[in-house]
Structures are given as structure tokens and as C-alpha cells.
């Protein structure tokens with residue numbers, strides 16, 4: 001069972017009380033964006049076999065959206081962090097790089 | 108290739124079964140092929156088969172990182188039906204269903220196609236209206252389906268509980284020509300036929316890189332060396348994003364785990380396939396007597412071929428409510444497969460940003476039924492560098508153009 005620590009209420013929540021929200025840190029395309037950029041924003045996904053940054057909602061708890069960094073192969077959770085950021089925290093990225101040699105980075 | 112027949116069985120019985128030859132060869136890869144198919148699941152093998160059979164292209168390799176049929180093709184619950192809502196879906200799934208009818212003869216391999224009929228239960232008013240609509244759409248598409256009432260459902264499935272407290276059965280969408288087939292035999296049959304045409308099926312060989320030159324494919328790098336090709340078909344289901352990344356583009360695909368389980372074998376008790384989409388579960392009985400059960404996917408990206416426990420619990424709970432007699436069955440095995448989900452729950456058969464590279468993916472939770480139709484359409488796309496009528500609507504450009512083939516309502520549950 002997947003267990004994530006909610007960075008808001010601090011509860012260790014299992015997946016039955018969480019709602020998955022898909023890939024995190026997608027850059028929204030503005031009115032001047034090209035069709036290709038808009039398509040890519042809406043549909044194209046990294047879907048990596050490895051480190052994945054994603055959005056979750058503590059749906060049956062405090063109700064807040066947050067972020068998680070997780071490995072899609074080992075199911076290891078590297079950490080969770082609040083939603084009000086546009087990129088993952090530096091310390092978390094450093095910790096992941098150490099654990100996953102050769103990791104190509106979050107983008 | 109020595110043909111399988113009743114006569115061959117008699118002949119071999121008389122000589123202690125010494126004369127059976129290997130079903131397919133296991134050659135070392137050549138330096139170059141006219142076309143390479145990555146992924147020896149049903150869709151990859153069927154693509155290769157129709158490249159040879161329909162287009163005369165036989166200098167083909169099918170490259171598989173594990174063993175052939177070891178991906179979702181060997182992990183699915185084998186439901187075959189074609190009662191989809193949208194016209195492009197009905198066309199390709201119905202083509203596939205009709206090819207299943209003659210597959211055993213076409214491949215000279217008994218794939219045990221069993222057109223036992225599939226019922227999709229309507230358990231809410233909304234679902235009932237949805238299926239009535241699908242039945243009308245199917246009539247217009249020439250797909251033989253019918254909406255049946257609860258009494259007919261009970262008659263077809265005596266073990267069903269039609270007046271459950273939460274979701275009584277209000278009827279169902281019945282496709283009498285739908286059914287099941289032996290999944291491994293489908294993969295084996297295509298592999299044997301491809302090998303007989305002189306194609307190379309290369310197992311235990313992972314594609315690790317894709318070389319391009321001037322926007323066109325040049326070669327693939329594999330764990331058995333570099334192999335050149337002018338045409339490359341990526342048919343790797345849940346691993347499509349990984350292969351696309353090697354070629355430098357992204358796909359509108361996310362990989363999630365879908366699980367199935369089987370019970371201990373019991374005496375024959377249900378001779379049709381029943382799907383209960385509202386409560387999220389479906390069940391059929393295998394020829395061995397096991398109840399074959401499937402349910403929902405995990406909601407998050409996953410490559411582990413395992414899946415979450417609470418999903419099995421939900422599925423089993425739903426099915427016990429629908430078929431009370433299974434409550435005391437023991438479950439024997441559970442497994443998962445990594446399915447490739449698109450936003451509109453329809454597949455992708457398409458050219459890509461790289462010349463000579465084609466993708467066939469996005470079949471998600473329901474592509475076993477599509478194998479022959481998909482192979483037929485994909486071979487045409489690869490051979491002619493342009494989609495034929497079956498594949499045309501399934502191109503990648505549909506996402507940019509907002510021309511979705513929305514089957515998410517029609518396929519509320521995984522199958």
C-alpha cells in the first residue's frame with residue numbers, strides 16, 4: 001500500500017484516503033502559446049520508468065493538494081512537499097540524485 | 108512449418124511424440140532488416156504477421172526484451188467484444204473480432220476462440236440509457252448487439268443476483284458473438300506463422316536506444332548489438348513512453364497497473380462473460396473451471412506489474428454482491444500488467460515526429476480483443492507510410508485537433 005506524509009496536516013496517509021493528480025510541475029501555456037505547446041501541456045507526459053514528480057490530494061483528510069516524489073519502479077517515496085511551488089525543493093533533488101545514480105533530473 | 112492437425116497428433120502418438128518441431132526459430136539478429144517491430148506481444152506479432160501476409164514484407168525482426176507474450180498479452184483476462192460506441196472503435200474492434208473467428212484456421216494454431224457471449228450489466232438508470240445508446244450505435248455500425256432485460260440476464264447467468272440491494276440489474280448490453288480466446292496461443296500462433304515466413308523473432312533482447320539521422324530512423328541499439336532498419340514499429344504497450352523518449356518525443360500516455368485474479372477451479376457454472384461496470388468488476392469461467400476476475404486500475408503511474416491491494420478488495424466485494432455463490436471460493440493467483448492509458452481511452456496507431464517510426468499503443472486495459480485488427484491496420488501503416496481506413500482516426504494529431512475518440516464512458520471498467 002502506498003503511504004504518503006501529508007505536508008499540511010502531517011498525517012501519514014495511505015492511498016485509500018488520497019486522490020492522485022498526475023504529473024506535477026507542468027508549465028501552463030498562455031494565450032500566445034502555439035498549438036503544439038498547448039497540446040503538449042494538455043496531453044504529453046513524461047511517464048518515466050523511475051523518478052516521478054506528481055500531484056496528490058489528501059482527499060479524505062485535510063483536503064489539500066500537495067506534491068510527492070516517487071519511484072514508479074521500486075515504489076520508494078523520496079518525499080512530499082507543499083503545492084505552492086513551481087519546482088521541487090533543492091534538498092529533495094540532491095537527495096534523489098544521491099540515491100539514483102545517473103538520474104537525468106526532474107525536467 | 109509442419110502443419111498441426113488431427114492426423115499429426117495420430118502420427119506423433121505412434122512415434123512417442125519425437126517428431127514435433129520447434130514452433131519458431133530463435134536466430135541471432137541480422138545486421139539489417141527492412142522493418143523492425145519492437146515488442147513481441149500480440150499487437151507486435153500481429154503487425155509482423157500482416158506485414159508479411161498482406162504486404163509481402165518478410166525481411167522483418169520482432170525484438171522482445173523478455174519472452175514473447177510475456178507482457179499484457181499473457182496477463183489479460185481475454186475478453187473479446189466489439190460493442191464500442193464510436194464509429195472508428197467499432198470498425199477496428201469488429202474487424203478484430205471477425206478475424207478471431209477464423210484465427211485458428213488462419214494460423215493453424217488452436218486459439219480456442221469461444222464466442223460464448225458477453226453481457227455488460229446496466230445497474231443504474233444512467234448506465235441503462237448509455238447501453239441503449241450503444242446498442243443503437245452498434246445497429247448503425249453493423250455490430251450485432253442487443254439490449255436485454257433483467258429476466259433474460261438471469262436466464263443467461265443463473266448464478267447472478269439481479270436484485271442486489273445497492274445496484275439491482277436493470278438489464279444489459281448483450282453481444283452474443285463476443286467471447287474469449289486462449290491468450291498465449293494467440294501470441295504463439297502469430298510467432299509460429301511469422302517464423303514460417305522467414306521473420307526473425309528475437310527474444311531476451313531489449314531495445315536500449317534508437318538512432319536517427321536527418322529526422323529519420325537509422326538503427327536500434329539492443330542488448331544483442333546494433334541493428335539497422337528503415338522502418339521501426341514501437342508496439343510495447345506500457346513501455347511506449349520509454350521507447351518514445353529514446354527516439355526523442357513524448358506521448359500522451361501514462362502507465363498504470365491493472366490486476367486480475369483467478370479462483371480455484373470449480374464445476375461449470377457460468378458460460379458467458381459478465382461485466383459489471385458500475386461496481387467495477389467482471390468475471391468469466393475458464394475452460395479449466397477457474398473464475399477469472401478483473402477490476403480497476405491503480406490511479407497512479409506504476410511499472411511494477413503488481414498493483415494495489417485495495418483494488419482487488421473492491422473488485423471482489425463487488426463481485427460477491429453480484430454473484431453471492433462465489434463468496435466461499437478461494438483465490439489462487441493474482442497478478443498485474445502495466446497498461447498504457449490515453450486520455451480518451453482509445454489507442455494510438457500513428458506516424459511520429461521521426462520519419463520511419465510508427466507507434467501502436469494506448470490499448471490500455473482492453474487491447475487483447477483488438478490484436479488481429481490492430482496488426483492488420485498497423486501493418487498497412489508501416490508498409491505504406493500512411494494509415495489506411497482502420498487506423499486513420501487513431502493518429503496522434505487527434506490530440507492537437509481535439510478530435511478525440513471518447514470511449515471512457517463505454518469502457519467504465521478495465522477489460
Ligand SMILES: Cc1cc2nc3c(=O)[nH]c(=O)nc-3n(C[C@H](O)[C@H](O)[C@H](O)COP(=O)(O)OP(=O)(O)OC[C@H]3O[C@@H](n4cnc5c(N)ncnc54)[C@H](O)[C@@H]3O)c2cc1C
Pocket residue numbers: 145146147148149150151170171172173174175176177178179180181182183184185186187312313314315342343344345346350365366367401442443444445446470471472473474475476477521522
Ligand atoms: C490484468 C489485465 C487484464 C486485461 N484484460 C483484458 C481483456 O479481458 N480483454 C482485452 O481485450 N484486453 C485486456 N487487457 C489489455 C490487453 O492485455 C492489452 O491491451 C494487450 O495485451 C496489449 O498487447 P501488446 O502487444 O500491445 O502489449 P504486450 O503484450 O504488453 O507486449 C509488449 C511487449 O513489449 C516488450 N517490450 C517492452 N519494452 C521493450 C524494449 N525496450 N525492448 C524490447 N521489447 C520491449 C514487453 O516485454 C512486452 O512483451 C488486460 C490487461 C491486463 C494487464
Ligand SMILES: [Zn+2]
Pocket residue numbers: 006007008009010011058061062063064
Ligand atoms: Zn492532509
